[in-house]
Amino acid sequence: xxxxxxxxxxxxxxxxxxxxxxxxxxxxxxxxxxxxxxxxxxxxxxxxxxxxxxxxxxxxxxxxxxxxxxxxxxxxxxxxxxxxxxxxxxxxxxxxxxxxxxxxxxxxxxxxxxxxxxxxxxxxxxxxxxxxxxxxxxxxxxxxxxxxxxxxxxxxxxxxxxxxxxxxxxxxxxxxxxxxxxxxxxxxxxxxxxxxxxxxxxxxxxxxxxxxxxxxxxxxxxxxxxxxxxxxxxxxxxxxxxxxxxxxxxxxxxxxxxxxxxxxxxxxxxxxxxxxxxxxxxxxxxxxxxxxxxxxxxxxxxxxxxxxxxxxxxxxxxxxxxxxxxxxxxxxxxxxxxxxxxxxxxxxxxxxxxxxxxxxxxxxxxxxxxxxxxxxxxxxxxxxxxxxxxxxxxxxxxxxxxxxxxxxxxxxxxxxxxxxxxxxxxxxxx
Amino acid sequence: xxxxxxxxxxxxxxxxxxxxxxxxxxxxxxxxxxxxxxxxxxxxxxxxxxxxxxxxxxxxxxxxxxxxxxxxxxxxxxxxxxxxxxxxxxxxxxxxxxxxxxxxxxxxxxxxxxxxxxxxxxxxxxxxxxxxxxxxxxxxxxxxxxxxxxxxxxxxxxxxxxxxxxxxxxxxxxxxxxxxxxxxxxxxxxxxxxxxxxxxxxxxxxxxxxxxxxxxxxxxxxxxxxxxxxxxxxxxxxxxxxxxxxxxxxxxxxxxxxxxxxxxxxxxxxxxxxxxxxxxxxxxxxxxxxxxxxxxxxxx
Numbered sequence: 260x261x262x263x264x265x266x267x268x269x270x271x272x273x274x275x276x277x278x279x280x281x282x283x284x285x286x287x288x289x290x291x292x293x294x295x296x297x298x299x300x301x302x303x304x305x306x307x308x309x310x311x312x313x314x315x316x317x318x319x320x321x322x323x324x325x326x327x328x329x330x331x332x333x334x335x336x337x338x339x340x341x342x343x344x345x346x347x348x349x350x351x352x353x354x355x356x357x358x359x360x361x362x363x364x365x366x367x368x369x370x371x372x373x374x375x376x377x378x379x380x381x382x383x384x385x386x387x388x389x390x391x392x393x394x395x396x397x398x399x400x401x402x403x404x405x406x407x408x409x410x411x412x413x414x415x416x417x418x419x420x421x422x423x424x425x426x427x428x429x430x431x432x433x434x435x436x437x438x439x440x441x442x443x444x445x446x447x448x449x450x451x452x453x454x455x456x457x458x459x460x461x462x463x464x465x466x467x468x469x470x471x472x473x474x475x476x477x478x479x480x481x482x483x484x485x486x487x488x489x490x491x492x493x494x495x496x497x498x499x500x501x502x503x504x505x506x507x508x509x510x511x512x513x514x515x516x517x518x519x520x521x522x523x524x525x526x527x528x529x530x531x532x533x534x535x536x537x538x539x540x541x542x543x544x545x546x547x548x549x550x551x552x553x554x555x556x557x558x559x560x561x562x563x564x565x566x567x568x569x570x571x572x573x574x575x576x577x578x579x580x581x582x583x584x585x586x587x588x589x590x591x592x593x594x595x596x597x598x599x600x601x602x603x604x605x606x607x608x609x610x611x612x613x614x615x616x617x618x619x620x621x622x623x624x625x626x627x628x629x630x631x632x633x634x635x636x637x638x639x640x641x642x643x644x645x646x647x648x649x650x651x652x653x654x655x656x657x658x659x660x661x662x663x664x665x666x667x668x669x670x671x672x673x674x675x676x677x678x679x680x681x682x683x684x685x686x687x688x689x
Numbered sequence: 690x691x692x693x694x695x696x697x698x699x700x701x702x703x704x705x706x707x708x709x710x711x712x713x714x715x716x717x718x719x720x721x722x723x724x725x726x727x728x729x730x731x732x733x734x735x736x737x738x739x740x741x742x743x744x745x746x747x748x749x750x751x752x753x754x755x756x757x758x759x760x761x762x763x764x765x766x767x768x769x770x771x772x773x774x775x776x777x778x779x780x781x782x783x784x785x786x787x788x789x790x791x792x793x794x795x796x797x798x799x800x801x802x803x804x805x806x807x808x809x810x811x812x813x814x815x816x817x818x819x820x821x822x823x824x825x826x827x828x829x830x831x832x833x834x835x836x837x838x839x840x841x842x843x844x845x846x847x848x849x850x851x852x853x854x855x856x857x858x859x860x861x862x863x864x865x866x867x868x869x870x871x872x873x874x875x876x877x878x879x880x881x882x883x884x885x886x887x888x889x890x891x892x893x894x895x896x897x898x899x900x901x902x903x904x905x906x907x908x909x910x911x912x913x914x915x916x917x918x919x920x921x922x923x924x925x926x927x928x929x930x931x932x933x934x935x936x937x938x939x940x941x942x943x944x945x946x947x948x949x950x951x952x953x954x955x956x957x958x959x960x961x962x963x964x965x966x967x968x969x970x971x972x973x974x975x976x977x978x979x980x981x982x983x984x985x986x987x988x989x
Binding site for chain 2: 260353373463464465521523524663
């Protein structure tokens, strides 16, 4: 027989009381409280992730809006963190009941949780009121529509392509960008032969080096199958995927990506094409301002090309970014007016948006010649959802893990395809 | 021997509550910022809350029960154990040796102390960035040095492969954590009465015998503090791993702290993530209890 001390008895009875209390809560639907709708006022808060230079432009435009509408808008920014930290900060603010009225966010699976948790307002009434459907690129609106609900207003639609250093291409005896995948491989060989690392990508965080794999998958699978793979409608355990993984490994083994790419920080390696350390990288038009102009280099020394897929239609990877309105904002109408002001062509131009979704706000060829060239040549081409936005973060990280294992040789291409199928099918079923 | 008697006055009216009133401000802060969040976390660990929605369901111990079958938890626990053993043993031994060296007659003692302790006060993110550059496989100083001295074969992608990444992160961790035990040991060494060594010398004890029979027993309280605090610190490691490898390549450098963060903040699995946090806390408490008890004993 057990003997209970007074302390032991008290401990047991407390545990029992706690257990009883917890069991009483079964049945679901418990609420976090979450905070009530904020009071209406003329004060707005916009949360974003622009860097210093672009933030100054945004604040200038917001000041104009305030002057016209009698509002006072505070602009807060969390620059440089990318999608790794910004959504966490936003979520914490929302749960604390002091969330911003308007926030900037990426589309796809990054923006989706905010819409599904009903933290973001359904903007359909404002789409009608301001006629955004006719002013903004339809495909981009799709990237901010979740379960049929328009939860965001996209203002940037960014295409991912190759940005290269002309002098390093010339060093390898190449005068024009490749038009086919075979030409791209030949270019890589020529660059390696003259001691230049072809493609600058980093594997820390997973998403950067993923841009190479998703391109290879588009090349081997083609548009239709690629899209089906991303939704789990087709099995990944198939020859096209195995071939893409085989090519991915080949790029590393032939030193077409930097040595030890898996451990490199994208922030360190991506600008390598501007610094002359690598010949090209796979990135979007923001690199013109962030890497080329920031390094005080002339854009004329650089060029862009769409990675050749040998498939029709030619597509590149892309994603959208837009604004959402806090479902608990007491100033939803004013917040919508602010968004409408920000997506006016004149405002978009003043904000130097290099890939605006708004008709009439194409990039200025004088300020951003390469972005303008990219928009003109490839901006009209369809794009597939960049893969870290196609999958929820957990599945995307598992995907990066498979890529990492493959490049380290701990899994073979066919094993990687099987593993991917397990990951995607488990997600599709959930 | 003369003794001093202090006459204690009778408690004033209402004095029974005085201690509580004095403690109240601190108690409010303690309960509000520590007890309440801790209990909330415990509660959320028993739910399927995604960390964002207004509602959630009670799931009992499901989050705890699924931990053993999560392969990343297995990796994380293994990494935590390796990390704990290495980042306690190595800095402690090096710290002790440095303290002994600096306790002797050494020129430039204050400067040397400063040099050895400086890494401990540097911001962790800066340390992670600096070491990230040092480890750069192509341009980093470590591989460049290895190539310079003809050891090309040893130059590798330190942070880019499962087999070396965790060990590579441990090196800066050891570098920055050596200063703390060094300072504690130095203070303890300086408090050992010189008479003990004089007596030992008279008894014919060698330097080695003096170290084992005089120095080491006198350092016992310092050993205890260093080990207890380092153990707690090691088990809740997060920052160095997060900043240097982000848990990768793949999930090879995940530890319990980072895996908790990924689940709560990145995967929208706050229930599961807080269950991991509760486990980390329980382990830290289990480790901390002997330390707190020893301190309480000493105080009484």
